[in-house]
Amino acid sequence: MRIKQREVDGVVILDVSGDMHGGAENLELVGMLDRLGEGGKLDAVLNLQKVKFISSTGLGIMVRARAHYASHGGRLVVCGANARVLSLVYVTKLNLLFDMHEKCRDAVAAFA
DSSP states (O other): OEEEEEEETTEEEEEEESOBOOSHHHHHHHHHHHHHHHTTOOEEEEEEEEOOOBOHHHHHHHHHHHHHHHTTTOEEEEEOOOHHHHHHHHHTTGGGTSEEESSHHHHHHTTO
16 A cells, blocks of 8 residues: 645645555554644545555554544545445445545535
8 A cells, every 4th residue: 555645725635545454554544644633734635546445454544543633633534435445434334434525626625
């Protein structure tokens, strides 16, 4: 998994690519959101457009990252999840925890 960071209209977008299935590289997401929160960047979008697979461990890391970010007052919104990932999110009822959007521009607009 790789994460690229960019900013649009004051909202940080984390573009994730590759598979999310656990491991040290996936914990990078937790660290990135922790640093953003500590730095006062409290609006972030997790763009999953280039993620083909998320395991249950990967979902757990997303939940952990969200919790760390929220402890700083941050709000994390998710966009771009494919049908397979969305299915997993809905089956696990994580759609109740994450604000999900099809397009990144809609996710960024959610902060307005």
